[in-house]
Amino acid sequence: MADAKVIPFDDDRSRAGASPRPSRRRGSGSSRRKGESAVVREVQPLPGRARPQDDVRVTREQQPPQQPQDQPGDRSSSSASSHGGAVGGLERRVAGGLSFLRRRLTGDYEVDDFGYDAELTDQVLMSLVRPLYEKYFRVEVKGIENIPTDGGALIVANHSGTLPLDGVMMQVAVHDNHPAGRHLRLLAADLVFMLPVVNELARKAGHTLACAEDAERLLERGELVGVMPEGFKGIGKPFSERYKLQRFGRGGFVSTALRQGAPIIPCSIVGAEEIYPMIGNAKTLARVLGFPYFPITPTFPWLGPLGALPLPTKWTIQFGEPIRTDGYPPEAAEDPMLMFNLTDQVREQIQHTLYKLLVQRRSVFF
Amino acid sequence: MGKVVLVTGVARQLGGRFVRRIQRDPQVDRVVAVDAVPPEHHLGGADFIQADIRQPTIARVLAETNADTVVHMDVTGIALGSGSRTTVKETNVIGTMQLLGACQKSPTVKRLVVKSSTNVYGSAPRDPAVFTETTTPKSLPSGGFAKDAVEVEGYVRGFARRRPDVAVCVLRFANILGPTADSPLAQYFGLPVLPTVFGYDPRLQFVHEDDVIEVLRIASHDPARGTLNSGTFNIAGDGVLLLSQCSRRLGRPTVPLLLPAVTWAGSLVRTLGMTDFSPEQIRLLTHGRVVATNQMRETLGYQPKFTTAETFTDFARVRGPGLLPPEALAGAVDRIAALPFAPFPGSGGTPVTAAVTPTTAT
Numbered sequence: 074m075a076d077a078k079v080i081p082f083d084d085d086r087s088r089a090g091a092s093p094r095p096s097r098r099r100g101s102g103s104s105r106r107k108g109e110s111a112v113v114r115e116v117q118p119l120p121g122r123a124r125p126q127d128d129v130r131v132t133r134e135q136q137p138p139q140q141p142q143d144q145p146g147d148r149s150s151s152s153a154s155s156h157g158g159a160v161g162g163l164e165r166r167v168a169g170g171l172s173f174l175r176r177r178l179t180g181d182y183e184v185d186d187f188g189y190d191a192e193l194t195d196q197v198l199m200s201l202v203r204p205l206y207e208k209y210f211r212v213e214v215k216g217i218e219n220i221p222t223d224g225g226a227l228i229v230a231n232h233s234g235t236l237p238l239d240g241v242m243m244q245v246a247v248h249d250n251h252p253a254g255r256h257l258r259l260l261a262a263d264l265v266f267m268l269p270v271v272n273e274l275a276r277k278a279g280h281t282l283a284c285a286e287d288a289e290r291l292l293e294r295g296e297l298v299g300v301m302p303e304g305f306k307g308i309g310k311p312f313s314e315r316y317k318l319q320r321f322g323r324g325g326f327v328s329t330a331l332r333q334g335a336p337i338i339p340c341s342i343v344g345a346e347e348i349y350p351m352i353g354n355a356k357t358l359a360r361v362l363g364f365p366y367f368p369i370t371p372t373f374p375w376l377g378p379l380g381a382l383p384l385p386t387k388w389t390i391q392f393g394e395p396i397r398t399d400g401y402p403p404e405a406a407e408d409p410m411l412m413f414n415l416t417d418q419v420r421e422q423i424q425h426t427l428y429k430l431l432v433q434r435r436s437v438f439f
Numbered sequence: 440m441g442k443v444v445l446v447t448g449v450a451r452q453l454g455g456r457f458v459r460r461i462q463r464d465p466q467v468d469r470v471v472a473v474d475a476v477p478p479e480h481h482l483g484g485a486d487f488i489q490a491d492i493r494q495p496t497i498a499r500v501l502a503e504t505n506a507d508t509v510v511h512m513d514v515t516g517i518a519l520g521s522g523s524r525t526t527v528k529e530t531n532v533i534g535t536m537q538l539l540g541a542c543q544k545s546p547t548v549k550r551l552v553v554k555s556s557t558n559v560y561g562s563a564p565r566d567p568a569v570f571t572e573t574t575t576p577k578s579l580p581s582g583g584f585a586k587d588a589v590e591v592e593g594y595v596r597g598f599a600r601r602r603p604d605v606a607v608c609v610l611r612f613a614n615i616l617g618p619t620a621d622s623p624l625a626q627y628f629g630l631p632v633l634p635t636v637f638g639y640d641p642r643l644q645f646v647h648e649d650d651v652i653e654v655l656r657i658a659s660h661d662p663a664r665g666t667l668n669s670g671t672f673n674i675a676g677d678g679v680l681l682l683s684q685c686s687r688r689l690g691r692p693t694v695p696l697l698l699p700a701v702t703w704a705g706s707l708v709r710t711l712g713m714t715d716f717s718p719e720q721i722r723l724l725t726h727g728r729v730v731a732t733n734q735m736r737e738t739l740g741y742q743p744k745f746t747t748a749e750t751f752t753d754f755a756r757v758r759g760p761g762l763l764p765p766e767a768l769a770g771a772v773d774r775i776a777a778l779p780f781a782p783f784p785g786s787g788g789t790p791v792t793a794a795v796t797p798t799t800a801t
Binding site: 187273 | 642683684773776
């Protein structure tokens, strides 16, 4: 089962086989070299999230690494001595926690129009998922420099894994690895917003409905938007079709990006396909429950809740070279041919990177 | 020769306030206040005419007064006093039809302002997060006040088509709150314990009464230079509050109930006549609703004085503290913080803070 890496290259559609890199047709010379270096570059383990923080901010010498560094004004107290620093750090953490608690209890915090609660996401939700990200899936992130430091951009990724854990991991990956600590605003299926609890958490974590209006509004505000255009076709595909990209919807994400002139950043996620190997689909049960599919994995309905535990695969998330859309005239968003071409370009770039990463991968679990 | 403004629905607080305010405007000669019942509050010297807008008499009133501006504020969600839902619906829909018919016959009417509501967008999980004036909702409201508002707007569009010489302004107000607001949502926030839908935290938007009056005034007069005051506009304060935030700022505890239980409890409460907890109200408190106000700023040229949060603060100030006043909670947390070394040996506050603090912020 673990031989997913030996997918032959000619397994892709015929056009992809015809030329080795058709997706780079549009790229200019300089960007082409840069993109190749980003893609072909050897696998180097990215540091955890402690490293980028060290890069950004010079820490005091005696400061324990696990101390929160949120308030710049508090840092003066920590530099007294190592002992005093440790006690001060603990006190500061308690004080910070209490003031957080105070704000939460009195409702004194802000949410944006989409219901995104930045404070809750940073302080609670992210740290709940982080163990899964760091310890369980050991996500390795490449090409984070392809994400711009500011301004709107659309990250387009493959979708897999029966449950949308890949979106959540991508959000943590962007936030923890990007030097500017950018927040990814994911576009989610309407099913997410119908389920109780799930919709509440999704809104607070900054997700919103996958529709052109919301995507455009977010891009207009200069947010980083993440979309998985395969949708249910991608996430609910059987295990035998792993790492084969499905149709990219109707390409709505391209016209949205074109209208806003936001770059499209292809993103390939390896490892999510094997967390729940879906060997069957109970269609009748799915229809009864109103879900698009009901997965049957080697463990899931049989072992009960234990079967809902994902397999501890090793993940790699690679952000590819951005595809610029600001050079097109305004009416380009209405041009279906251009839209299909760009959609194919993005799709093939993701598929190609997926194959590359699969060849480089040593094993599914390590 | 000044204007003659005819205002409907003046027996309500908001209508009364608007009548008193617009009378002070220099370009207004006379204000004719119309309602089916005499108002309890004073109208500041406006001429009150007791007429039911569901009856054809409204045409005679309009003709006799030679009104050139009609402000239709009698589109409301809850009955005044002890009216039933049927009466409210008739006033909303039949009343609007009669009023529009009268306006169509009147040669003097130059301007029509209709107070509508963002309820026309409904509330559904499949809708975009932010509604603009042109968004078509995925599911139209099935009944209640929201459906009335949709129908009223339909009739107003028909009128605008038949009388292109009349400037028509439809103002879609978000939930109106303020010291004297009597909207269903204000009643809801008056409950000692707020029932909520388990697993949903709706986004709410409020508009302050003062802003409502100002916007109505702007729409009733000739547009200022560079602005346009005919068309459809969303009117709401800046920003968004979650229902959980509202309850915490108000100091009223919430009771999360499963959605079927909420629906059932809502119908029970409605039957008992305690408060109008209508199905569309439940949908609002499940999925929430946020509208874009760019048109209000750019085309109508109005900047609301109160944000959503400030509106709510003003509302909460008048309502008084609830069972769990935020000041008391904040004070309790401060007292824990002030205790020297108290949080360390596992007192009550520690588990929470320990769970929260090890995270590093951005």
